Amino acid sequence: MVGTTRKYVFDFDSTLTSVEALDVLAEMLLDGKSNKDAVLSEIQEITNLGIDGDISFTESLERRIRLLNAHQNDLDGLVKELRQKISRSIEENKAFFKEYAEDIYVISCGFKEFIDPIVAEYDIPSERVYANTFKFDTTGNIIGFDETNVLSSHNGKIECLKNLNLEGEVQVIGDGYSDYVMREAGIADKFFAYTENVHREKAANNADHVTPNLNEFLFVNDLPRKISYPKNRIKILLLENVHPNAFDNLSEEGFSVELVKHALPEEELIERIKGVHVLGIRSKTQVTEKVLSAADRLLVVGAFCIGTTQIALDAAKKGGVVVFNAPYSNTRSVVELAIGQIIMLKRSIFARSTEIHQGKWFKTALNSQEVRGKNLGIIGYGNIGKQLSVLAEAMGMRVYYYDIEDRLALGNATKCNTLEDLLSVSDVVTLHIDDNKANKNFIGEREIDQMRDGAILINLSRGFVVDIRALVKALKSKKLNGAAVDVYPEEPRSNGDFITELQGLENVILTPHIGGSTEEAQRDIADFVPNKIMDYINSGNTVDAVNFPNIRLPKQNNAHRFLHIHKNVPGIMADINEVLAKYEMNIASQFLSTDSEVGYVITDLDKDYNKDVIKALKSVEHTIKFRVLY
Structure with missing residues (x-):
């Protein structure tokens, strides 16, 4: 509804735009100069002192203009830059500015020379923009500002708003001291601290409402908005x-x-x-x-x-x-750890490393083998198993795999029809199966007995898929020549002490569930x-x-979007569309996907809706959840 009894007064810098315009101008003018950082720092400090009310705005303005040393021609570049710096939620709610144009004002301590062309694109005419103006010398240099303008003085916004004598409730949206004092002075009814771009404690502490974006402001006021x-x-x-x-x-x-x-x-x-x-x-x-x-x-x-x-x-x-x-x-991370563990175990690296740490020198080829030419058995040929297959083959290993699903082999990998076939042929067995509870003790005493003598077992999948006691027994009896375990039947919730029967066993690599870490x-x-x-x-x-149910939606444009989740029973779509027809809602597009238990329907509508439609859709029998996006 246009022509409300409210009036909306917006600040410009750090509210309508995400930046302070004079700071941006300083960045542009100082680009490439040796004193850039020092001058920028000084300008920003002066800006903040003025915004927080720690120095008078007049002093803040005078000091910044002196430091800028700018020319009239520089303002075109500034406007171009500011157009790219519109606050995100302001830009996505252009419709609000257009619909409520007659009730929106800009009162800024910035300058009309760069504010007018920006806000004109949001249907705010120059006559409703109240700001300072620059003074130029005969060659176009900016030498000051119009000191007769009330906005050039301390607390000038109070005087400006008072002079406007606006009717109805006046709401101020801004980020600084000069904005909230209008409410403190009793000239404005409410102050909304706008924190999308900068959060100033003084403004937030003195606000009727802290609004991190324009959508929040519009929501609180029950105004039309993007979301x-x-x-x-x-x-x-x-x-x-x-x-x-x-x-x-x-x-x-x-x-x-x-x-x-x-x-x-x-x-x-x-x-x-x-x-x-x-x-x-x-x-x-x-x-x-x-x-x-x-x-x-x-x-x-x-x-x-x-x-x-x-x-x-x-x-x-x-x-x-x-x-x-x-x-x-984390597929690649798990695969690389598996490759590293295979090499470490086949070369008995941990045993040799421990000896050196203990001050012992034992140079030997005992139990040290290349991985080239060895048989790798991969149990679980999904994303991880397949990538491991490719890398292992590149190192010269012969790859065998077993999976309960029919998976196409990559490279020269050989599919095994049974788990026993894979276990009996593999020098190294690595586990990459899912977390289905049916996989508990998938590798137990029986399966370990089917493995080659002296083989190595690596578990980077789930802790419960290996019978730890059976594994310990096989390692102690030398049935297996080594193991790498990253996952355990029970793991602590946070870092601290941990005990497993595998601790202290020779040629066993134990890691704390870091396969994907x-x-x-x-x-x-x-x-x-x-x-x-x-x-x-x-x-x-x-x-x-x-x-x-999976639904991929096209980009939504100029429509309202309803999301309806319901039990998958006959007649729900008819009930939904009957409600929409009753309220004369025109469907722009509609998408439905179901599985055996639930249905998920998305409806885009090109007509405004009222709350009665929402209530009716939520009341459709078998509704689980209903949500409005726009």
């Missing part, structure tokens, strides 16, 4: 010390992110998950049915690892909670999983979801 629910209101809880890039990626997108360094036990997680929209975990956190039942707002679980058995996937699906993992990001892998996971989470939150995409 229906501001991202800063979406709470994300990241556990188990996931890579800081994940925190950065999600925070930069505008979400509220909390990072916890360790896993949480069930009861504590039940308490912490209330109000959380996105949960990020690794392998130790158990997302049980009880946890999911307590999750009153949960939309997504992101597993920053390959495995997902720590998550009650069916319960998550039935609750409309989408689960993503990182099936490929490289900087590269963790960085890749911290990019991959947050991108999946953001894609679902922002657009509804479920591509690569572990437990949900």
Whole structure:
């Protein structure tokens, strides 16, 4: 509705734009000069002193203009640069500025020469822009500012707004001292501290509402906006010390992110998950049915690892909670560790290294062999198994593999029809099978007996797939000549003491579940999983979801998007479309994907909707979750 009883007064620098314009001008003018850093630092310090009210604005302006030594011609370049620096959420809500143009004003201590051409693109005419103006000499040099303008004086915004005598409720949106004093002086009714670009404590502490972006401001005022629910209101809880890039990626997108360094036990997680929209975990956190039942707002679980058995996937699906993992990001890291362990074990490197550490010199070829020409048996020919196959063959190994699924061989690898066939032919056996509970003790005493005498076993998959007692027995009896174990039936939640029967055995490499723990892998996971989470939150995409029907959506343009998750029973689509027809909603496009239990439908509508439509869609029988994106 146009012509509200509210008036909206925006600051310019660090609000409508993400930068302070005079700082940008200084950057441009000082580019390539030896004193650039010193002058920039001084200008920025003066800027901040003025913004926080620690010096008068008049003094701040005078000192900066003297340091700038700018010319009128420089302003064209500044305007061009500022067009690239519009605040992100301002730019995506151009429709608000257009619809409410008559109620929007800009009051800035900046300068009309560069503000007018920027805000004109947001339907704010020059007559509703109140700002300073430069003084030029006859050759165009900027020599000062119009000192008769009220905005050039300390607390000038108060006087400017008072002179406007605006009717209705006046709301000020800005980032600094000169903005919140308008409310303190009683000239404005509310002050919103705009923190998308810079968070100033004084402004935030004196605000009626802290707004990290324009969507939040529009949400609070129930105004039209790009997204229906501001991202800063979406709470994300990241556990188990996931890579800081994940925190950065999600925070930069505008979400509220909390990072916890360790896993949480069930009861504590039940308490912490209330109000959380996105949960990020690794392998130790158990997302049980009880946890999911307590999750009153949960939309997504992101597993920053390959495995997902720590998550009650069916319960998550039935609750409309989408689960993503990182099936490929640490593949190379695990493969490289396997290659390294194969070489180390075949050369008895750890035994020789321990002797040297103990001051012993024992140069020998005993139990030291090349890997070239040896048989490698890969159990589990998925992403990791296949890449290991290629690298091992490049080193001259003969590769055999076994998988319960029909997998195409890469290179010269030979498929084995049975596990026994693989075990009987392999000098080295390496495990890369999934976390299906049916794989418990997949390698036990019987399977070890089927292996070649003197063979080596490597487990980089799951701790429970190897019977540890049977492995210890085989190593002590010399049935096996060595082993490398990275995963264990029970692992601690955090770093500390650890005991296993494998400790102290000769030619055994023990590592603390670090197969995928490289900087590269963790960085890749911290990019991959947050991108999946953001894609679902922002657009509804479920591509690569572990437990949900997959839908890849085209880019949404000038439409409202409804996401409806429901039980997969006949007639739901008809019920949804009947509601839309009743409220005369025109469907621009619609996408549906189902599995045996749930259906997921996305509807794009090219007509504005009211809250009655939302209520009606939420009331459709068998609805699990409903969400409005735009």
